[in-house]
Every structure is written in C-alpha cells, then in structure tokens.
Amino acid sequence: MQEEKKYSGNGTSLKTRFPIDKSLERKLDRSFFARDVLKVAPELVGKVLTLRSVDNILKRYLITETEAYRGEADLACHACRGRTQRTEIMYHEGGKIYVYFVYGMYWMLNFVTGEKDEPQAALIRGIEGFNGPGKLTRAMGIDRSYYGEDLTTSARIWVEDRGLSPDILTGKRIGIEYAGAFWKNKPWRFYMLP
DNA sequence: GTTAAGATTCCG
DNA sequence: GGAATCTTAACG
Numbered sequence: 001m002q003e004e005k006k007y008s009g010n011g012t013s014l015k016t017r018f019p020i021d022k023s024l025e026r027k028l029d030r031s032f033f034a035r036d037v038l039k040v041a042p043e044l045v046g047k048v049l050t051l052r053s054v055d056n057i058l059k060r061y062l063i064t065e066t067e068a069y070r071g072e073a074d075l076a077c078h079a080c081r082g083r084t085q086r087t088e089i090m091y092h093e094g095g096k097i098y099v100y101f102v103y104g105m106y107w108m109l110n111f112v113t114g115e116k117d118e119p120q121a122a123l124i125r126g127i128e129g130f131n132g133p134g135k136l137t138r139a140m141g142i143d144r145s146y147y148g149e150d151l152t153t154s155a156r157i158w159v160e161d162r163g164l165s166p167d168i169l170t171g172k173r174i175g176i177e178y179a180g181a182f183w184k185n186k187p188w189r190f191y192m193l194p
Numbered sequence: 195g196t197t198a199a200g201a202t203t204c205c206g
Numbered sequence: 207g208g209a210a211t212c213t214t215a216a217c218g
Contacts, residue, residue, distance in 0.1 A: 067201070069201070076201070077201090078201080078214095081215075081216090084214080084215070085214085085215090086213090086214060086215080100201085100213085100214085101212075101213055101214085102200055102201070102202065102212090102213080102214095103199095103200060103202050103203080103210080103211065103212080103213095104200090104210070104211025104212035104213075105202075105203085105210070105211055105212080106202055106203080108201060108202090110201085121201095123201055125201080131203090132202065132203065133201075133202075134202045134203065135202090135203080173201070174201075174202095175200085175201050175202070176201060178199085178200080179201095
C-alpha cells in the first residue's frame with residue numbers, strides 16, 4: 001500500500017538474467033559508489049555481488065534489496081552519533097565495505113557511498129535465494145574481516161553490472177523504530193520483485 | 195568498569 | 207509478543 005513504483009526497468013525476467021554477452025560484464029568503480037546514497041542504493045538492486053573463495057571459486061549473488069542510510073542528520077544512520085571506531089569507515093569516499101555486528105549473532109553488510117567526510121552507506125538487505133540481511137552474510141561468510149575492504153580493488157569481493165535493469169520498488173526502512181517518525185517514514189528501502 | 199540497546203530472526 | 211546473544215557506545 002505504501003509501496004510505489006518509482007523507477008522504470010527493462011522488463012528483466014528470470015529468463016533474461018545473466019545475458020551471455022560478456023561485454024555487459026562490468027565491475028563497478030569508484031565513480032559509481034562516490035555518489036549520493038539515494039542514487040547508489042536503488043541502482044545496486046539488480047547488480048551482482050561477486051565473491052572469490054580461497055580456492056579461487058567465483059560465486060555470484062543477485063542483489064534484490066537495499067536500504068539507504070544518509071548522513072549524521074539521519075537518526076537511523078549509525079553516523080548520527082558522529083565519528084566512532086565503528087562508523088569511521090562511513091566517512092571515507094564511497095566504495096569501502098562497512099560491516100557491523102548486531103543482536104549478538106548477525107553481521108550486516110553495507111557499501112559506503114558518497115564523498116569523503118559525507119557518512120553514508122547502503123545496507124545490502126536482500127540477495128536472491130536468501131531471507132534477510134543477517135542470513136545472507138552468514139551464507140556468504142561475511143564477517144569482521146571485510147570491514148574497510150575496498151570493493152573497487154579487492155581480489156575477493158566486488159560488484160558487477162551485468163546489464164540488468166529490474167523495476168525498482170520503494171518502501172520504508174525496516175527495524176528503525178527508534179529513529180522517530182520523520183526518518184522512519186523515509187522511502188529509502190529499494191527492492192525488486194522475484 | 196558497567197550497562198542499555200540494537201539496520202535480526204525464529205518460535206509460539 | 208518474546209527470547210537469543212554479544213558488540214558498541216554512552217556514562218560514571
């Protein structure tokens with residue numbers, strides 16, 4: 001009900017995913033991440049997160065849902081309390097990874113976005129085949145060791161644009177009841193239908 | 195040093 | 207609706 005279709009796509013379907021044309025493969029660079037999170041977060045939906053395991057096996061995961069956390073003013077963003085050991089990486093230029101531990105059992109995966117000293121991040125809330133942000137990191141083996149890793153230079157994790165442009169839906173961010181109505185109601189969750 | 199709370203998930 | 211589970215950050 002609250003959801004609205006805000007971004008038009010090219011009718012991507014299960015059948016047309018992962019086109020054979022290799023020329024469409026592209027690793028996202030600094031210029032992609034160094035923009036405002038409200039531009040980057042929705043564009044991440046439909047991109048492919050790729051991990052290289054220690055035995056050199058590549059595994060690709062379709063990003064299906066993200067959320068934007070934007071600046072010190074955003075009471076739902078960890079940076080609302082300023083620069084701390086944990087939030088430090090969010091003050092870097094876009095392209096770094098911000099991971100943190102919550103509820104005593106889950107690692108949350110975020111991509112830092114925006115310019116230097118402009119704390120922002122896109123939470124990776126959904127990956128095709130997994131339920132929830134806590135479950136996907138567990139399945140992919142994401143933990144503290146990924147904190148600060150650079151998505152544009154890392155040999156074990158990066159994001160690819162494979163030419164998909166799914167329709168993007170928006171909604172309110174989840175699990176931030178403490179942030180107050182103004183921030184809680186921002187339509188900063190972005191997702192695609194299965 | 196102590197403590198409250200959490201960008202979750204599962205069970206009842 | 208409530209518990210599990212432990213790191214982070216605020217406070218003393």
